[in-house]
Amino acid sequence: MLIVMKQDASDKELNAVISRIEENGWQAKPIPGGERTAIGILRNKGPIDPALFIDMPGVRDVIPVSKPYKLVSREMKPDNTTIELSQGDNKVVIGGEQLILMAGPCAVESENQALEIAYAVKEAGAKIFRGGAFKPRSSPYSFQGLGEKGLEILAKVREETGLFIVTEATDHEVLELVEEVTDIIQLGTRNMQNYRLLRRAGQAKKPVLLKRGMWATMDEFLMAAEYIMSEGNNQVLLCERGIRTFTRHSRNTLDINAIPYMRRESHLPIVVDPSHAAGRRDQVIPLAKAAAATGVDALIVEVHNQPEKALSDGPQSLYPEQFKKLVDELRQMNISV
């Protein structure tokens, strides 16, 4: 934290700021400049709220300096984290050379539907099957997922196809159930700051795919990952899924700038969800290719065999043949899928 004093700040005002810093147990370091004095704050643990000083007499501005997170930062751990899934001989590494594809329907609707899609995406090149059993829905009148029955179907998909599973836990109790079955626990965008759920995920023994809140700054997103890691779970995947902007031509805006930024700031693997970032099928393939071009570690894509009849998010789901086309186009870009 840096406190910038006004040009005409008096010594008394300067000293009052220094006192407030010291009362909080921190150390004040005045930095006299040409026109004015600034005061650095040292020895603070965690971030300081700028507003603590902003209304003191003589203060012109207050500027945060430290990043609030530690465990997730590349500074703490310079080399990339990789996440390994294995089931017998079958092994997948996320964060290595290969772009890992996760694909499947928004919601698990029936065993037949899940298996049919699973075989299709597996053949196209997917390694991980996605599908929601517990669904957060913006309308109370919409289909809310099959619940435990959905988890059973996912277990069956895993067993029959050899695909690994990623599925969402919508609250800390649901996480208990999901954890039994899934290979990766997904936390949704609306739950990015559901702290009880984050803590519980931090106690799980499975990797956690954390979706960025559609409103979240990078600091906030990385702090949510910090919550999980602070409980002991180092297996976190950072998933960019589109942010809310003023635009109206897509449901969200894929924050493609965030990808190099996360790579710089953090050692954790990066996943992109082009389906939610688009919200409409005709933008999914371009977004997926754009993300792949930046070198992300995995994509999570909605695929449905009958999207026009899907019980949830059909309109942004690719047809299986479109997913296959996407994989072909990624390979034409010389990306190892």
Next chain:
Amino acid sequence: MLIVMKQDASDKELNAVISRIEENGWQAKPIPGGERTAIGILRNKGPIDPALFIDMPGVRDVIPVSKPYKLVSREMKPDNTTIELSQGDNKVVIGGEQLILMAGPCAVESENQALEIAYAVKEAGAKIFRGGAFKPRSSPYSFQGLGEKGLEILAKVREETGLFIVTEATDHEVLELVEEVTDIIQLGTRNMQNYRLLRRAGQAKKPVLLKRGMWATMDEFLMAAEYIMSEGNNQVLLCERGIRTFTRHSRNTLDINAIPYMRRESHLPIVVDPSHAAGRRDQVIPLAKAAAATGVDALIVEVHNQPEKALSDGPQSLYPEQFKKLVDELRQMNISV
């Protein structure tokens, strides 16, 4: 939903759209115009996803028409909802002629602190005491609230001062505890789409103060209120607390335009939280007065006796004497407090 066809759309393309509408059990109503044909969709229950049609051949655009909510809408209930709290002779009506002030610290820190602030805000004109016992915090390393001990202190404040209580429930289990003690259950901005919590709040017997997500459109906010009402609880207060924008001179931007919009769209009472909308003390009073000038039903304001030592959100808390000044200025504006 209105589907706008391209000028050169063929009859075959038109019929394919009509078929898809009818397959979903809805009714298609073509509207031939001068340049092109549009197709209205009737008999749908709940909103339809535009993307269901956007990639069909011959389709130019798809435009949502219906609002997704019902119970919260003024169309359903034209007269304003009022919420009455009472305790013996003591009675408060939110949604009537009087602007109701809710005030108190971000977090309950001790009995002494809570009582001292409570007496101060009561004397200034507040009718309801706010204070968090369970706190959602963006850092895992920050103070997380006193929990059940905090609820006991709130009960004491209620008993000693006669102020009513509003406090936050951070998840569906915490809600069980909070519900016993509080007069109004607060749901926080980060939980606006925590559907399990919304449903549980809908089963509670106490009024619910629902904070708007900092990213939420009005449709999304009103749908969250609809979740609560759909479970049978009609006592919902809509709380605007600032949205996330590109600006950097305040933590959030108070969406003052939302106030007349909510008044038009919904019968539910409207509350504004100028403290979180500002994020810094020097903007709280102007925002509070602005909100009052638009005719909101209540304000919820953070007040702390020693904000520079507060364990949470001190920098946006008013000093008790500033709160008193705010009340005086509201009275000068001829607002009945």
Next chain:
Amino acid sequence: MLIVMKQDASDKELNAVISRIEENGWQAKPIPGGERTAIGILRNKGPIDPALFIDMPGVRDVIPVSKPYKLVSREMKPDNTTIELSQGDNKVVIGGEQLILMAGPCAVESENQALEIAYAVKEAGAKIFRGGAFKPRSSPYSFQGLGEKGLEILAKVREETGLFIVTEATDHEVLELVEEVTDIIQLGTRNMQNYRLLRRAGQAKKPVLLKRGMWATMDEFLMAAEYIMSEGNNQVLLCERGIRTFTRHSRNTLDINAIPYMRRESHLPIVVDPSHAAGRRDQVIPLAKAAAATGVDALIVEVHNQPEKALSDGPQSLYPEQFKKLVDELRQMNISV
């Protein structure tokens, strides 16, 4: 500018940063802390681009410290600027005790229309008549204003009614014409960074009402005002007119937080345009009252006698009787109009 080094930055990396600072003619001031070193930059004139250092080895973060503007800042001139208009005995002071009302149609359409509206708003309490002669329109197929004929009508309004005039200059050539006739030169939101126009306005002898770009941060807005002042014109009015956000229930979002911020940062008078901030008539009065409650110096409001037939922006124009109602309600708030 403050450069924050990584914890494990080497001396060589530190020295490279210092060298780059010194090569630019600035002074480097290392600030060793507990965990890491930061380096302050002194003796720079004007702001430095953070990206100049962000990709140097060992650099963790780069943080701007100085504000880029000088002349507009309250630090430079602590007391409020007032702007006085006079015509014979008739005098108006903007920035004094009284809230000054500017009102009139979006565009001047005819002498009769202008005079009828002018007399109506004058009677209600307006001191300044607004009306566009040169109109920037988002469609090339829309009415573009009466041009010089419109200026003649404005001169007539001024002469007949005694109201002062504010009208927009859409480019530096138009400004020559506008300057002859008007009392205040308006620069529109789309021209906030039209630097040639800003410079030309800085050479004018009339006050300039500068509208904030709908996308502009406070730094950018104040820098635009700095452009005008840097050419010698100290008579600048800062006009907030709504910013672009993700919301959809209004054309723009009035940035009410910006009002106390501008008051703190700058000595220049503050105007609010509730008409453009709303974009729809039913939100104009609440926004106008909200702005007035925060203590702005003037409001600029669109009023039209036949808004449903207006050639431009009719739907956000108040009827004359609504404008009168607004003035009455402002007076009920004990605001001196």
Next chain:
Amino acid sequence: MLIVMKQDASDKELNAVISRIEENGWQAKPIPGGERTAIGILRNKGPIDPALFIDMPGVRDVIPVSKPYKLVSREMKPDNTTIELSQGDNKVVIGGEQLILMAGPCAVESENQALEIAYAVKEAGAKIFRGGAFKPRSSPYSFQGLGEKGLEILAKVREETGLFIVTEATDHEVLELVEEVTDIIQLGTRNMQNYRLLRRAGQAKKPVLLKRGMWATMDEFLMAAEYIMSEGNNQVLLCERGIRTFTRHSRNTLDINAIPYMRRESHLPIVVDPSHAAGRRDQVIPLAKAAAATGVDALIVEVHNQPEKALSDGPQSLYPEQFKKLVDELRQMNISV
């Protein structure tokens, strides 16, 4: 335009809406539904402002249906527009199979600087040289470009290297000068709604590269292109250069979703500027590759031989060897450069 009536709207209210439509010379088409009636508006030329109806009794909502632009739309011209530059045998086609690279410094600083960079980017694969002679700068105290001297240097670069030239016209008078020298006239983001400049560009005989305003919706951007085309110039390039969002980890956010949307909506060629979208060098290459992966027609990239000493935008400029690396990586993606 579709007007949605309230469920309990009376016949009188319905008829008043119909009358207002007809008074404007349009045609009203009532569409009775199950719950309520909607009214379509036909025979309107150009878009209608929703606010014209929003405050009429009985009206629930007003929904725009038509797009405001015509000439730029793919509906009007289904096949892609290509833009051909030629100089003797030397020919470049934008909008064909090849990804065209435009590269060079933000500002032309000297003949030596310009030529050195030009030769470097040509060797790497660029076909068009970018460089500003007239610079819009956010501070009045910054370098404003070499002006006409800069244009002479650009002419020399063209002659010596055989590269085509793109440079910015900052106002309608500057455009006269720029038009003489350049192959493509660039209009900057801050001028996207400078209508006099747009009209003047529409009268030019050279192609126009129009940068999207950082705040502009697709409708607004395409309407700006419509302004140019409405004056007879069909050679318009649509350039996405990043939008303003709430994020803080980059200067702007590249709106990658806009690329497939523009491709769908318009026949005009699409250019992406990754340099301004990033604002910092370390994000430029990932953004450029992402844009290329979506199939844009051209990239415009800032390259400087001594970015740390550049007079403008150095920190987002690539070093020549980084530009070469970018081209290599694009070729590895099997993109024809």
